Amino acid sequence: MARNIGATNTNMFKDWLSKQKQTIPEIPDVEKVTDRVVRILGGNAGEMQLQGTNTYLIGTGARRILLDSGEGMASWAENITAYLRDHQIELVYVLLSHWHGDHTGGVPDLLEYDPSLASRIYKHTPDAGQRPIRDGQTFTVEGATVRALFTPGHSIDHMCFVLEEENALFTGDNVLGHGFSVEEDLGEYYRSLCKMRDAGCALGYPAHGTVIANLPAKMDMYIRRKEHRERSVVDTLRRRSDTGLPGHTVKEVVRALHGDINSEVAAQGIEPNIAQVLKKLAEDRLVGFTNVKGSRRWFLKDCGSALKSTLIRAVA
Numbered sequence: 001m002a003r004n005i006g007a008t009n010t011n012m013f014k015d016w017l018s019k020q021k022q023t024i025p026e027i028p029d030v031e032k033v034t035d036r037v038v039r040i041l042g043g044n045a046g047e048m049q050l051q052g053t054n055t056y057l058i059g060t061g062a063r064r065i066l067l068d069s070g071e072g073m074a075s076w077a078e079n080i081t082a083y084l085r086d087h088q089i090e091l092v093y094v095l096l097s098h099w100h101g102d103h104t105g106g107v108p109d110l111l112e113y114d115p116s117l118a119s120r121i122y123k124h125t126p127d128a129g130q131r132p133i134r135d136g137q138t139f140t141v142e143g144a145t146v147r148a149l150f151t152p153g154h155s156i157d158h159m160c161f162v163l164e165e166e167n168a169l170f171t172g173d174n175v176l177g178h179g180f181s182v183e184e185d186l187g188e189y190y191r192s193l194c195k196m197r198d199a200g201c202a203l204g205y206p207a208h209g210t211v212i213a214n215l216p217a218k219m220d221m222y223i224r225r226k227e228h229r230e231r232s233v234v235d236t237l238r239r240r241s242d243t244g245l246p247g248h249t250v251k252e253v254v255r256a257l258h259g260d261i262n263s264e265v266a267a268q269g270i271e272p273n274i275a276q277v278l279k280k281l282a283e284d285r286l287v288g289f290t291n292v293k294g295s296r297r298w299f300l301k302d303c304g305s306a307l308k309s310t311l312i313r314a315v316a
């Protein structure tokens with residue numbers, strides 16, 4: 001799944017996408033990106049997938065690793081099986097970055113091509129019949145050493161993979177070639193971004209979009225964006241609410257940050273995002289909330305003893 005975090009509802013997202021289509025480069029269906037990485041495009045270009053899901057064939061010999069399987073489109077199945085046949089390649093590991101359908105949907109096509117692959121499908125939190133991937137686990141074939149990096153947040157099972165020989169990182173859906181990704185859990189996602197940055201890789205192979213030539217710069221941009229959002233929310237909570245009541249509701253924080261915007265846009269796109277930021281700040285023990293007249297009102301935990309005394313529960 002790939003979606004720009006700034007796109008706040010379907011129409012806004014379509015506008016954003018139409019602009020993006022004018023700027024994002026085309027990706028060939030099959031491309032030898034380096035001597036040890038071949039990218040096969042999922043054939044599922046769309047609003048959420050940009051040019052489509054990238055899948056990667058990794059290694060230099062007759063036995064290789066496949067990362068992700070696309071969405072189950074016929075074009076992907078034809079392209080991958082033709083490549084394997086033409087180059088007499090056997091897959092020894094099929095790694096799935098996470099459970100989302102545009103990464104796992106091609107597994108049945110793989111099994112139809114080679115039923116013996118059923119014992120070589122790997123995923124963190126594996127489905128029935130699959131094998132687990134643990135943080136730090138290494139998968140080795142000729143020309144490629146691939147090390148798993150557990151990086152949840154976009155999904156609970158998300159894995160990135162370091163390609164040691166190229167000091168490159170397969171970033172999955174956590175960091176995209178264009179635009180920004182989305183997260184299910186901001187706190188986990190933020191920690192995963194920092195873990196990815198600390199891996200120190202120079203190059204990024206995203207699950208959507210073209211190769212990230214300067215991964216450290218991209219990681220900084222993603223992390224700064226999240227930190228800026230947090231600071232904006234903290235600054236808003238520091239100010240007194242117009243209502244005269246303690247703290248702020250999520251709606252009030254959104255209004256303070258964005259003004260009087262369309263309520264549907266706010267409810268669908270922005271309020272869930274701000275709620276995620278507040279949840280992370282609560283996990284970091286920076287904010288708490290109290291319930292007033294049936295509404296949850298959030299405040300900084302160091303913002304004064306009067307408010308502290310009204311604290312019903314600080315979320316930890």
Ligand SMILES: [Zn+2]
Pocket residue numbers: 001002098100154155173
């Ligand atoms: Zn995804």
